[in-house]
Amino acid sequence: MSDLESSIRETAKNLLTEGKVDLILGYEKGALPLRAAPCFITDPTDVDRLVFDYSCDLNLAKFLREHPEKKLGIISKGCVGRGVIHLVVENQLNKENITIIGIPCQGVINRSRVIRKIGEREILEVKVENDKLLVKGKDFEESLPLDDYINNLCKTCHYKSPPVADITVGEATASSLQDNFEDITSFESKTPGEKMEYFKDELNRCIRCYACREACPVCYCSLCFIDQNKPVWFGKTADITDNFIFHMIRALHVAGRCVSCGACSSVCPMGIDLNLLNRKVEQIVKERYNFESGISLETPPPMGAHKFEDGQEFMIEED
Amino acid sequence: MMQKMISKDKISKFISVLQKEYKIFGPVREKGDIVFKEVQSADEMDLDYLNSKIPPKSVLFPMVDTLFSYKKDGEKVEIIENKPYNKVVIFGIRPCDAQSFYLLHNFFNFGKFKDPNFLDRLLNTVLIGIGCLNPRNTCFCTSVNGGPFNSEHVDILLTKFKENYFIASSTDDGDVILKKMDFLSDAKDSDVKEIEEMQKKVESSIKIIEDLEDLHKILDNMYEDPLWEECALGCLGCGTCSYLCPTCHCFDVVDENKPDGSGRRVRIWDTCQFPLFTLETSGHNPRTNKIQRARQRIYHKFNYYPKNYNLIGCVGCGRCILYCPVSNDVRETFSKIKKAPSKTEG
Numbered sequence: 001m002s003d004l005e006s007s008i009r010e011t012a013k014n015l016l017t018e019g020k021v022d023l024i025l026g027y028e029k030g031a032l033p034l035r036a037a038p039c040f041i042t043d044p045t046d047v048d049r050l051v052f053d054y055s056c057d058l059n060l061a062k063f064l065r066e067h068p069e070k071k072l073g074i075i076s077k078g079c080v081g082r083g084v085i086h087l088v089v090e091n092q093l094n095k096e097n098i099t100i101i102g103i104p105c106q107g108v109i110n111r112s113r114v115i116r117k118i119g120e121r122e123i124l125e126v127k128v129e130n131d132k133l134l135v136k137g138k139d140f141e142e143s144l145p146l147d148d149y150i151n152n153l154c155k156t157c158h159y160k161s162p163p164v165a166d167i168t169v170g171e172a173t174a175s176s177l178q179d180n181f182e183d184i185t186s187f188e189s190k191t192p193g194e195k196m197e198y199f200k201d202e203l204n205r206c207i208r209c210y211a212c213r214e215a216c217p218v219c220y221c222s223l224c225f226i227d228q229n230k231p232v233w234f235g236k237t238a239d240i241t242d243n244f245i246f247h248m249i250r251a252l253h254v255a256g257r258c259v260s261c262g263a264c265s266s267v268c269p270m271g272i273d274l275n276l277l278n279r280k281v282e283q284i285v286k287e288r289y290n291f292e293s294g295i296s297l298e299t300p301p302p303m304g305a306h307k308f309e310d311g312q313e314f315m316i317e318e319d
Numbered sequence: 320m321m322q323k324m325i326s327k328d329k330i331s332k333f334i335s336v337l338q339k340e341y342k343i344f345g346p347v348r349e350k351g352d353i354v355f356k357e358v359q360s361a362d363e364m365d366l367d368y369l370n371s372k373i374p375p376k377s378v379l380f381p382m383v384d385t386l387f388s389y390k391k392d393g394e395k396v397e398i399i400e401n402k403p404y405n406k407v408v409i410f411g412i413r414p415c416d417a418q419s420f421y422l423l424h425n426f427f428n429f430g431k432f433k434d435p436n437f438l439d440r441l442l443n444t445v446l447i448g449i450g451c452l453n454p455r456n457t458c459f460c461t462s463v464n465g466g467p468f469n470s471e472h473v474d475i476l477l478t479k480f481k482e483n484y485f486i487a488s489s490t491d492d493g494d495v496i497l498k499k500m501d502f503l504s505d506a507k508d509s510d511v512k513e514i515e516e517m518q519k520k521v522e523s524s525i526k527i528i529e530d531l532e533d534l535h536k537i538l539d540n541m542y543e544d545p546l547w548e549e550c551a552l553g554c555l556g557c558g559t560c561s562y563l564c565p566t567c568h569c570f571d572v573v574d575e576n577k578p579d580g581s582g583r584r585v586r587i588w589d590t591c592q593f594p595l596f597t598l599e600t601s602g603h604n605p606r607t608n609k610i611q612r613a614r615q616r617i618y619h620k621f622n623y624y625p626k627n628y629n630l631i632g633c634v635g636c637g638r639c640i641l642y643c644p645v646s647n648d649v650r651e652t653f654s655k656i657k658k659a660p661s662k663t664e665g
Contacts, residue, residue, distance in 0.1 A: 030646025032457070037646040038553035058645065063553070116351030120368045122455050138453070205350065207373070207382060208588070209558035211644050227595050236573060237383045237587050267644030269372070269559045271350070 002052070004103060004170045008075055009047040011101055011169050015073045016044040021099055025063060026075035027056040033126040034111045038063060050075065054128055057108040057151070057266035059083050059259070061217035064093055072098050077105035079261035081162020082294025083217035086259055089294075089301060092220060102165025104173040107154030108262070109133070112271030114149055118142065152183065153262040153275050163295040181283045187276055198276075203243040205270040208236065212264035212274060213250065218257040218293075225249060251277040256285045256302045259294045321494055322487045322511065323503035325477075330484070331361035334410065336499055341408040341445065344378050346371055355409060366411055366479075369455055370636065374565035375409055375416050376423060379440045382562075384586040386436070386572070391580030401436075407444045415460045415634040417446050417472040419565030425628040426568050436586070445492050448473035449484075450518065454525050457637030459650065462528040465634055468518045478514055485514045528653055531633075535625040537656055538618060546659050550652055551613035553645045554592075560639040560647075561590035561616065566632050569596070591615045617652060 012024040028039035028049045036056040039049055040063075052075065060074055061083025074084060081100050088095045115123070118135055125136040133144040156179045161172040187195070210226075213219045226234055226246050234249070235242035251258075251274070258278045265274050285291055288311060289302035302310075325333060334343055338359075345364040347356045353371040355378055358364055390397045424441060427434035451458070451467035460466055470476040474493035477484040485506060488494045497503065561567040571589035576582040589596055592613075597606045606612050624632030633649075640648050 031640055031648035031651070032646060035646040040552050062555075112351075119351065120348075120353065120365070122369060122453065124456065201350075205352075207558075207562050209562050209590075210593070211555060211557035211559050214555035214557040215644060227593075229595070232573070235575060236571070237575075237585060239383055267555070267557070269563060269642040269644065270352070 005050065005052055007169045008052055008101070008103060009050050011167060012041060012047045012050060012073065012075070013044045015099065015101075015167075016041070016047070020071070021073035022070045023067060024050070024073045024075070025060050026050045027052055027058070027060070030055070033123050034109060034114060052077075052103060054106065054109045054150075055111075055126075056105075057111070057263065058215065059217045059261040059263040061087060061259075062215060062263070064098065065220060068094075068097075070097065073101055074098060076100050076102050076162045076165065078157060078159035078161050078163075079105075079259050079294075080217075081165060082159060082259035083261065084294075085162070085164050085297060086218060086257060086294035086301070087220075088297060089299070090218075090257070090304065095297070099167065100162055100165045102162040102168045102172060104161045104170050105154075105157075106160070107150040107157070108266065109146075109149050110151045111266065112268075112273075114144070116271070117144065117149075151262050151266070151275075153260055153265075153279075156181075156183065156279075157260065159295065164297060181279065183276070184280055184283050199244070200240060202272045202274075203247055204240055205272055206238060206243040206247070207270060208238045208243070208246070209269060211267045211269060212247075212272075215263040215267040216254065217259065217261070217263070218254050219250070225253070247274060247277060251281050254278065255281045256289065256291055256304075257293050258282060320488050321497045322485070322506045323497060323500075324480075324483045324506045324510070325486050325500070325503050326483050329502055330366070332502060333500060334358075334361040337408050337410075337496070341406045343408050343410055344375070345410040355412075364411060366449065368411075369453060370413050370416070370451075370638075372638070372642070373563060374419065374636070374638065375412050376419060376565050376568075378407065378409055379420065379437055379444065380423065380568060380570075382588050384436060386584045386586055388583035389581065404439050404443045407440070408447055409444060410447045411449045412446050412473065413451055413636070414448050414467060414469040414471075414473065414476070415451075415458075415465050415636045416565050417448050418460075418465050418469065418634045419636075420444075420446070421472045422566045422624070422628075422630060422632060422634070423568050425630065429627075445475075445496065446473040447475045447493075447496075448477065450476055450478040450521075452479055452521060454521065455637055455641070456526075457640040458525055458635060459528050459637065460635035461522060461525045462531050463631045463633050463635040464532075467521050467525065478518065480510065480514050480517070485510070528650060530657070531621070531631060531653065532625075534631075534653065534656060535622040537659075538622040541656065541659055542614070542618075544659050546655050547610050547614040550617075550647075550655070551608075551610040554609055554613050554647060555644055556592055556594075556609045556612065557644060558588075558590040558592055559642050559644060561592055562588055563638045563642050565634055565636055565638070566620065571596075591619065617649075617656075 015021045024041040026039045027036040029051055030037040034055050060080050081102055084100055087093045121137045123135055123137055127134045131146050133146045133149055135142045158177045234245050262275055291302045343358050344355045345358045346353045346368050347363055348365045353368045354373055355371055355375040388399045427437040454467050470489040474490045475488045477486050488497050569589045570586050572586050574584050598604045620632035
């Protein structure tokens with residue numbers, strides 16, 4: 001157990017014992033290595049289930065709307081906190097009922113990348129030791145450079161701790177990182193054919209399980225556009241054209257709302273990387289509206305607010 | 320039923336003989352995952368795999384399956400039926416997945432509603448399995464009437480042994496195929512004995528989950544148990560567990576109409592985990608929340624299936640445990656069911 005974990009447990013225990021919250025939402029160990037599961041705690045004697053490590057890749061903010069009647073405490077790494085704040089800004093949550101327990105995050109491990117590297121061998125144990133990722137199985141042991149297996153999004157993340165928190169556990173880390181969207185610039189230097197090839201390669205594998213949508217803290221529509229069937233709006237097959245439409249439109253629907261947690265890609269059973277799409281949209285929103293989602297309780301999201309100075313160069317003016 | 324040996328380097332010959340008559344689907348590694356795909360030669364296959372991510376049910380029950388297409392020319396409508404199915408060999412299927420075909424067959428062949436697409440494909444499919452030398456920790460086939468070398472649902476089963484495969488047929492179709500292969504050698508009695516011992520050892524390494532065949536009786540009395548709420552708490556409500564499940568078979572039928580008057584009717588995978596799955600035309604939805612939906616999946620496999628077909632609707636492949644985005648473990652659900660206080664009521 002790390003120092004951070006024991007502080008998390010202590011804080012959760014106090015909040016529950018003092019009756020400040022009814023429910024603590026955190027992470028617990030999953031059934032397999034590199035897996036964390038969401039954990040719902042109401043009994044202070046259960047807090048020892050809480051963990052926090054490199055496997056905690058879900059965005060817990062996703063679950064908050066399911067418990068509107070409760071006072072909740074949520075263990076929040078940076079992007080979880082951003083998710084909560086953004087949902088409050090969009091009037092989906094009552095902030096008075098929610099205690100954001102801010103914790104610093106070191107990034108999460110990209111599970112698909114590890115599995116791809118290990119291949120068809122069963123992973124039985126994974127440990128982080130300094131800058132190494134130790135992966136063990138029945139007849140093998142591999143030591144991988146940890147940094148190569150950290151999610152790309154975590155590398156460009158500059159909100160390791162939540163920008164707004166009610167309680168801070170551990171040392172809040174402010175990042176001095178300058179995000180210049182280099183990943184996007186380098187992708188955009190490819191030819192249209194190469195870009196198409198990349199997305200085809202990724203989206204071809206989509207099985208339309210909608211884990212990406214269901215794991216997304218800001219995908220909360222009661223009826224998703226893709227489920228509109230009276231009449232049908234878009235195709236629901238797993239053919240490449242239908243997959244393109246679904247993922248492109250979903251990326252646009254979360255414009256100015258995506259909190260860059262990467263949960264959509266982390267949960268994808270097929271290991272599809274959707275981050276480039278979301279990052280591009282993030283870049284446009286930042287450049288056009290100087291807005292980042294989930295960092296302030298005051299600023300309304302650009303797609304939900306109108307300003308006269310909003311650019312409208314795409315409008316055709318009549319003489 | 321025949322028992323022979325085939326050396327590893329003769330597998331490509333084996334495949335090319337089969338190819339004269341059959342399309343071959345085999346385990347291929349793509350982007351790090353194993354998928355069952357049509358192959359032109361044995362070189363494309365990776366035979367040292369654990370199991371595929373998408374189960375080979377996708378060969379008989381594809382994710383996207385055109386039922387028919389049509390063209391319109393003025394007043395004239397032309398319906399284009401599917402071509403008859405080719406004869407197919409699924410090479411390298413695991414015994415658990417082969418068992419799933421048997422379960423799926425019960426569903427698609429139930430009562431007076433026969434599914435021509437699935438059944439025609441099944442009729443034209445020969446299953447050549449490879450026994451599991453390295454079952455995963457998440458495997459529990461031996462608790463659901465299966466086993467890593469179960470030959471009951473394949474035509475031929477291969478077991479890797481030193482530089483060879485032990486190859487045994489268990490059906491007439493399998494015999495016919497093996498008889499065509501004049502390059503197989505006889506299996507020595509001592510080898511067969513050694514192989515059987517090895518198989519037993521691997522089989523006994525798989526952890527047994529007790530009393531799964533009685534689970535349906537317990538479930539009879541716990542439909543309203545608070546346990547289902549607990550099971551559904553962290554569930555995202557995505558389709559991963561059912562889409563990657565070899566025995567899940569639910570589908571949706573959609574029509575695609577193009578502006579030029581052509582189109583198709585297509586069958587796509589669907590799942591009880593989606594709210595839309597049970598939404599009726601009237602607007603009524605009998606399963607509005609994820610508690611009901613999570614419960615449905617367990618009841619279908621472990622209560623309705625045993626009642627309808629006298630079979631457990633699960634083959635113990637462990638894919639739902641391996642790929643669940645929130646690490647839900649069906650084995651934990653089993654133990655919760657067995658411990659639930661309401662199980663003795665009623």
